[in-house]
Amino acid sequence: MSELPHTGKPEDAVADPALSGLYREAGREIPPSRLDRAILAAARGGGSERSRLLRRDLVLAWRLPLSLAAVVVLSVTLVMLMTERHGDEAVEALPLAPPPATGVAPEAAVSAAPARPAVEDGDVPLSSRDDHRRASTVPQTKEVAAAAVAGKRTARPSTRDASRPPVAQTRPVAGEARTAGREAEKKEEMAAPQAASRLEARSQAEDTASAAPVPAPPDTPTADVAPKETIRPGAVAPRAAAAPVGGLQTQAQEIHDLPPEQWLAKIESLRREGKAAEAKRSLAEFRRRYPDYPLPPSLR
Amino acid sequence: MNRDSVADEELMARYRDGDAGAFEVLYNRHRGGLYRYLLRSSGSAATAEELFQDVWMNLVRARASYAATAKFTTYLYRLAHNRLIDHYRRRPQGVPVSFEDDCPELDTLALDPSGQPDARYDTKQKAERLLALLAELPEAQREAFLLREEAGLSVEDIAQATGVNRETAKSRLRYALANLRSGMRGYL
Numbered sequence: 001m002s003e004l005p006h007t008g009k010p011e012d013a014v015a016d017p018a019l020s021g022l023y024r025e026a027g028r029e030i031p032p033s034r035l036d037r038a039i040l041a042a043a044r045g046g047g048s049e050r051s052r053l054l055r056r057d058l059v060l061a062w063r064l065p066l067s068l069a070a071v072v073v074l075s076v077t078l079v080m081l082m083t084e085r086h087g088d089e090a091v092e093a094l095p096l097a098p099p100p101a102t103g104v105a106p107e108a109a110v111s112a113a114p115a116r117p118a119v120e121d122g123d124v125p126l127s128s129r130d131d132h133r134r135a136s137t138v139p140q141t142k143e144v145a146a147a148a149v150a151g152k153r154t155a156r157p158s159t160r161d162a163s164r165p166p167v168a169q170t171r172p173v174a175g176e177a178r179t180a181g182r183e184a185e186k187k188e189e190m191a192a193p194q195a196a197s198r199l200e201a202r203s204q205a206e207d208t209a210s211a212a213p214v215p216a217p218p219d220t221p222t223a224d225v226a227p228k229e230t231i232r233p234g235a236v237a238p239r240a241a242a243a244p245v246g247g248l249q250t251q252a253q254e255i256h257d258l259p260p261e262q263w264l265a266k267i268e269s270l271r272r273e274g275k276a277a278e279a280k281r282s283l284a285e286f287r288r289r290y291p292d293y294p295l296p297p298s299l300r
Numbered sequence: 301m302n303r304d305s306v307a308d309e310e311l312m313a314r315y316r317d318g319d320a321g322a323f324e325v326l327y328n329r330h331r332g333g334l335y336r337y338l339l340r341s342s343g344s345a346a347t348a349e350e351l352f353q354d355v356w357m358n359l360v361r362a363r364a365s366y367a368a369t370a371k372f373t374t375y376l377y378r379l380a381h382n383r384l385i386d387h388y389r390r391r392p393q394g395v396p397v398s399f400e401d402d403c404p405e406l407d408t409l410a411l412d413p414s415g416q417p418d419a420r421y422d423t424k425q426k427a428e429r430l431l432a433l434l435a436e437l438p439e440a441q442r443e444a445f446l447l448r449e450e451a452g453l454s455v456e457d458i459a460q461a462t463g464v465n466r467e468t469a470k471s472r473l474r475y476a477l478a479n480l481r482s483g484m485r486g487y488l
Contacts, residue, residue, distance in 0.1 A: 014473045022484070031349065
């Protein structure tokens with residue numbers, strides 16, 4: 001190891017060669033070797049650190065282009081997914097559109113579109129459509145009232161499925177409730193509010209077939225019955241107002257509430273009875289409500 | 301080209317550019333002087349080792365910003381001086397008053413050689429006497445002497461390394477020599 005030679009600076013006039021010589025004779029301590037090793041290793045590490053810095057610079061130089069490329073790829077993928085989803089929703093929205101209610105009585109109009117809200121489905125987003133159905137139509141239609149009872153037992157797997165439940169899955173449940181409630185309704189005639197009695201009848205019929213609702217007396221005023229029910233007054237009022245329309249509409253309504261196979265049988269019986277016009281209207285309604293349901297050859 | 305004949309500044313520039321071997325040459329040149337400067341300034345081997353390692357680590361970390369605007373030795377001992385002042389600040393006593401700009405020129409060693417010098421004193425005993433006197437010097441004077449003897453710095457370089465003006469550095473060095481001479485009277 002080479003040490004620095006002592007270099008006196010005579011020009012400074014602050015030198016003492018005798019003291020300097022004696023000082024050089026004093027101890028020549030050196031740092032311990034472990035310090036030498038540590039420092040030299042750190043210095044060499046600094047060299048490798050420099051190469052790491054160079055690599056990091058390279059990475060930093062490519063970071064921006066790579067980030068931009070990743071953003072572009074993600075954006076394109078997202079746009080494609082959203083476009084595809086919008087296309088699916090547009091296809092789904094078509095059968096959800098409510099049919100024109102021209103020439104149909106209020107009672108029939110309500111029953112003709114049992115699972116659909118009064119507002120246009122196409123005017124609101126899909127999710128809000130579902131919310132709207134749940135919030136506004138449950139107490140207003142007996143179809144949805146039955147569906148609400150059935151909905152407690154069947155979880156809705158997704159918004160898409162919930163917005164258009166398959167007929168084969170939901171109809172039997174509602175049909176059972178309807179069949180059980182039908183007998184009670186026939187006893188009631190038209191005295192009690194239909195929605196309230198049917199709702200109660202269906203909910204009880206699902207639990208026990210023998211538990212029919214207590215029929216109200218024929219002369220019982222609607223206003224007396226309505227507060228006893230848990231249904232909101234706004235939901236009872238349209239039904240109560242439509243009750244005096246007549247037996248024809250009520251009969252048509254009852255037909256429309258039947259399960260598909262019974263409905264078709266009823267249409268055939270109407271034909272046999274010579275009520276061709278009524279059978280035709282009912283068949284048209286059936287086709288509108290169950291467009292995919294296979295018709296028997298006699299009705300095609 | 302033999303690295304031993306390359307100037308310190310060139311070696312440091314090479315190390316800055318990634319030549320670890322250049323650092324090793326630099327280190328071997330200055331390790332002893334820097335260590336003794338710290339050892340005799342702090343008076344403790346443990347403290348000297350800690351400060352010594354810190355100084356070199358600071359040099360390694362600061363290599364990228366090194367510019368040969370001054371002598372490398374001045375640069376290195378400037379790092380050492382700053383580290384030493386930090387060490388002083390952490391002590392309960394704080395930074396020695398002798399480091400103030402107005403150099404205490406009236407400070408003189410209390411050492412008074414007792415009795416007559418003995419001709420039997422050999423060089424080793426004289427050297428030990430000198431080191432004892434050096435330890436008794438005010439810190440600033442001691443530092444100036446050490447920078448002169450260990451780093452070979454001129455008065456100008458000492459001023460630059462210690463951050464004082466040239467006259468202060470010269471005064472410190474002059475008084476250090478005077479005190480040592482006084483203490484070594486009869487030994488030399």
